Amino acid sequence: MPRWRPPAEKSTAIITPEGHARLKQELDHLWRVRRPEVVQALAAAAAEGDRSENAEYTYRKKQLGEIDRRVRYLSKRLPELRVVHERPRDTSAIYFGAWFEIEHAVRGDLHRHRIVGPDETDPAQGWISIDSPLARAALGRRIDDEFEAMLPGGPARFVVVDVRYESSDPG
Numbered sequence: 001m002p003r004w005r006p007p008a009e010k011s012t013a014i015i016t017p018e019g020h021a022r023l024k025q026e027l028d029h030l031w032r033v034r035r036p037e038v039v040q041a042l043a044a045a046a047a048e049g050d051r052s053e054n055a056e057y058t059y060r061k062k063q064l065g066e067i068d069r070r071v072r073y074l075s076k077r078l079p080e081l082r083v084v085h086e087r088p089r090d091t092s093a094i095y096f097g098a099w100f101e102i103e104h105a106v107r108g109d110l111h112r113h114r115i116v117g118p119d120e121t122d123p124a125q126g127w128i129s130i131d132s133p134l135a136r137a138a139l140g141r142r143i144d145d146e147f148e149a150m151l152p153g154g155p156a157r158f159v160v161v162d163v164r165y166e167s168s169d170p171g
Contacts (some may be wrong), residue, residue: 011118012130015081016097019120023081027074030067038064077119087165094138096130099164102138105146105157115139 015023042060051057088095099114111126115138118129128135137149138160145160 013077013080013082013117014096014130015083015117015119017083017085019117020078020081020083023074023078023119027071027078030071030074035064035067035071038067081117081119091165092163093140093142094160094163095140097165099162099166100138100141100160101162102158103161105159110161111158113138 038060042057042064045054045057045060048054048057084096087097094100094115096115096117099112101110101112103110113126113128113134115130115135116127118131121127121129121132130136130139133151134149137147138158141147141160143160143163146157147160148155148157
């Protein structure tokens with residue numbers, strides 16, 4: 001079975017300063033701490049003898065491959081990312097880096113999101129990629145604007161309730 005995978009869809013090469021620092025820290029940790037630990041464990045497993053029936057050896061080889069794949073990705077991705085330090089001129093509208101709160105027009109439930117780069121999304125924190133359908137539909141909207149987003153569950157209508165620009169969750 002071939003290992004070829006189709007190339008991933010190109011994502012926007014933009015990131016917040018916090019996200020850039022996290023990716024650099026992850027790369028440094030993988031390269032200086034995690035990889036040497038796994039290489040040492042792999043060498044110990046290889047010294048045990050028959051590698052064909054050595055589960056520890058097989059596991060560590062796979063783990064090393066995953067680390068190397070992530071290191072390779074980060075090493076290529078970090079130099080091409082544009083770090084956005086400044087706020088937009090118009091802070092009353094939703095742009096990259098904005099925290100915004102929207103209300104579902106039908107159900108009335110509130111959602112808080114922050115538009116970030118594709119490499120730093122975190123649904124648990126409400127961070128959504130600038131490439132996501134919701135972020136694309138929200139860009140440029142202001143408080144009390146209504147908009148429709150084509151989500152995986154179908155189209156949904158929202159009303160913008162709040163827009164803020166802070167580096168951390170405005171709470």
